[in-house]
Amino acid sequence: xxxxxxxxxxxxxxxxxxxxxxxxxxxxxxxxxxxxxxxxxxxxxxxxxxxxxxxxxxxxxxxxxxxxxxxxxxxxxxxxxxxxxxxxxxxxxxxxxxxxxxxxxxxxxxxxxxxxxxxxxxxxxxxxxxxxxxxxxxx
Numbered sequence: 193x194x195x196x197x198x199x200x201x202x203x204x205x206x207x208x209x210x211x212x213x214x215x216x217x218x219x220x221x222x223x224x225x226x227x228x229x230x231x232x233x234x235x236x237x238x239x240x241x242x243x244x245x246x247x248x249x250x251x252x253x254x255x256x257x258x259x260x261x262x263x264x265x266x267x268x269x270x271x272x273x274x275x276x277x278x279x280x281x282x283x284x285x286x287x288x289x290x291x292x293x294x295x296x297x298x299x300x301x302x303x304x305x306x307x308x309x310x311x312x313x314x315x316x317x318x319x320x321x322x323x324x325x326x327x328x329x330x331x
Contacts, residue, residue: 210327262301277296
């Protein structure tokens with residue numbers, strides 16, 4: 193098994209400070225930046241469009257109303273994953289909001305999951321795609 197990025201001695205500027213403040217979780221600012229980079233395809237025009245994310249408050253209201261409780265979820269992790277679902281799967285393999293909420297439950301409550309899974313995968317994706325994260329700007 194490979195080592196996590198935070199086990200190395202050298203870090204990008206602001207990385208250690210971000211982790212000491214938020215751990216392996218999305219802050220509001222980091223979440224907004226990550227979502228601003230997401231696009232979804234308009235199937236009728238074939239054009240890329242911005243994703244309209246749920247606010248944290250709206251998403252939590254939806255989860256409460258559906259009696260869905262999330263484990264291994266802190267900060268804005270669920271807001272990021274909900275936006276990713278809207279960008280990549282909504283109205284396709286995830287047909288409606290009820291199924292989006294169930295996806296969130298499956299994602300965060302997975303027995304093989306771990307604390308910080310959403311953010312860890314986001315950081316790994318940025319690294320793999322060569323997208324720099326300006327950590328100090330996203331505190």
